[in-house]
Structure formats: C-alpha cells, structure tokens
Amino acid sequence: MSRKHVGLGIDIGGSGIKGAPVDLEKGKLADERLRIPTPQPSTPEAVAEVVGQILDHFDWKDPFGCTFPAVVQHGVTQTAANVDKTWIGADAHHVIKHVTGRKALVVNDADAAGMAEVEYGAAKGHKGTVLVSTLGTGIGSALVIGGRLVPNTELGHVELDGVDYETRAADSAREREDLSWEDWGARLTRYYQHIENLLWPDLIVVGGGVSKKFSRWSPYVSTRTPLVPAELLNEAGIIGAALLAHE
Incomplete structure (x- = not known):
C-alpha cells in the first residue's frame, strides 16, 4: 500500500486518547490502534504530549487528523465538555504543532465520525x-x-x-x-x-x-x-x- 493512501487519525476523549494509521482506500485501520489514558488534568499541553507519543509510536512525521470532544472553529476549541476547561479558547492547531512538531487538523469528534460513515460506512x-x-x-x-x-x-x-x-x-x-x-x-x-x-x-x-x-x-x-x-x-x-x- 503506497504511503499516499495512508493517513493517521487520533481520537481524543475524556478517558482515553487513541490513534492508528488508516488505509484511506478501504476506510480501515492499517495497524493496531494504540490507546493511552487521557492525562489528568487534561490540559492542552499534557494532551498534546500524549498525541506526540502516539505519533512517535507509529513513526509518523506527516500532517495528521485529530478529533476533539468540543466545538472546533478554525482550529480553536470553543468548548470543553469532558476535558480540562483550559481548552476553552485554546488554539489547538498551534499547541499540538508546538508540542509535537507536526501539523494537525483538529475537528469535532462527531463530525469526524460522521464523515467516516458517509465515506466508508x-x-x-x-x-x-x-x-x-x-x-x-x-x-x-x-x-x-x-x-x-x-x-x-x-x-x-x-x-x-x-x-x-x-x-x-x-x-x-x-x-x-x-x-x-x-x-x-x-x-x-x-x-x-x-x-x-x-x-x-x-x-x-x-x-x-x-x-x-x-x-x-x-x-x-x-x-x-x-x-x-x-x-x-x-x-x-x-x-x-x-x-x-x-x-
């Protein structure tokens, strides 16, 4: 499978952060997913550190996608339901890139799941x-x-x-x-x-x-x-x- 047909997704939740490479032709995981408990307190920097661990585990250097349980407007997290309140108003794109050294597209978790169901499900x-x-x-x-x-x-x-x-x-x-x-x-x-x-x-x-x-x-x-x-x-x-x- 060529690299251009593989992406990487990370799903941030209140209790766990999980990620895996994805075969974008089939809409299936291309490797076994890695799950790490969400740090407490789940501040932006602490969560970004775990995101970095997942990227390192899969030796991922390219841009990647990241879900978040909140309204995400142009990369800024506007709400925080099951995560630390310091996420409200945080520039998630900037924080994740600053901590991990890699560019992320951060999207609402339900939006990501919805697009997957429309494209593959x-x-x-x-x-x-x-x-x-x-x-x-x-x-x-x-x-x-x-x-x-x-x-x-x-x-x-x-x-x-x-x-x-x-x-x-x-x-x-x-x-x-x-x-x-x-x-x-x-x-x-x-x-x-x-x-x-x-x-x-x-x-x-x-x-x-x-x-x-x-x-x-x-x-x-x-x-x-x-x-x-x-x-x-x-x-x-x-x-x-x-x-x-x-x-």
Whole structure:
C-alpha cells in the first residue's frame, strides 16, 4: 500500500486518547490502534504530549487528523465538555504543532465520525442530507449534505420540553434512570421527530456504543426518515480524522 493512501487519525476523549494509521482506500485501520489514558488534568499541553507519543509510536512525521470532544472553529476549541476547561479558547492547531512538531487538523469528534460513515460506512454513496447521531454520554451530531460537512452542528443540545434534551435522550440518561428500551425509544422518537421537522434529512445514522444493540431499541423509535446503525463503531473517529486531514 503506497504511503499516499495512508493517513493517521487520533481520537481524543475524556478517558482515553487513541490513534492508528488508516488505509484511506478501504476506510480501515492499517495497524493496531494504540490507546493511552487521557492525562489528568487534561490540559492542552499534557494532551498534546500524549498525541506526540502516539505519533512517535507509529513513526509518523506527516500532517495528521485529530478529533476533539468540543466545538472546533478554525482550529480553536470553543468548548470543553469532558476535558480540562483550559481548552476553552485554546488554539489547538498551534499547541499540538508546538508540542509535537507536526501539523494537525483538529475537528469535532462527531463530525469526524460522521464523515467516516458517509465515506466508508452506513451512509456510503449517499448524495442527500445525512444526519449522523452519536448516542453516548451526550448526543453528538454530524450533518453532511451532498458529501459536504456542515461543522459543529451541536444538535444534541436542542431545547425540548424546557430542557437540553440530551439530558433525557442520551444513552447515559437511559442508564442513569434505568429506562426500558421502550421508554428510551419514546424519548428518542421525541428527539428525532423534532430534528426531522427542522432539517428534513434523507437518512439518520446512529452511532455510539448502543448502536451495537440497534435491534433491541430501534423498533420503539418512530421516524419518517430511514434510521440505520453506524458501521464503523469505535474506529469512526480515527478514520474520519485521518480522512479529513488527508483531504
């Protein structure tokens, strides 16, 4: 496999930072991924040091892609949900390049996963409006229209029934309240029907760990839009980051 068809993606999360080279023709990892626990406190410099360790492990000298659990606007991290608050307003591109000596494209984690699903996964070849929705601690979203990403949509934070609705419909809410699949499905129906009325997507792809149990809860979700499980699962962020950096 020629080097020009290989990228490298790193997925920064609140508990772990993982990365691997990616075969960009197949949309698959080209080597076993390396995971290192996220340093505490997870300051920009400390996280960048771990990113550098992953790059060194794979002897990677070229530009690479990096996901981050926040709004990322032109390389600046504007929010910080599960990482140190010093990330708010940080120039992530500058910090990572300064610490690692290599250039990174930093993107929102849901956006990276969404692009991977559109390019290689459940929405491959789809030319319409695709919403990729990740159900986990919160609700992440990626909106892709005609193959082009609309970055930082943050659709998990829509206000419904007087609350930020991810507090009721995320997978963490299901676990916290010990909801049955049916009761959780009713909340997801409320959420997705609201999003449908705002955006009229052609396809909704659901990611996050619970997508592995799609057949157990999806019968209780009613949408007019086709609803399908994500295919790339835990590797989507790494693959999408490598793809976006390569492009």
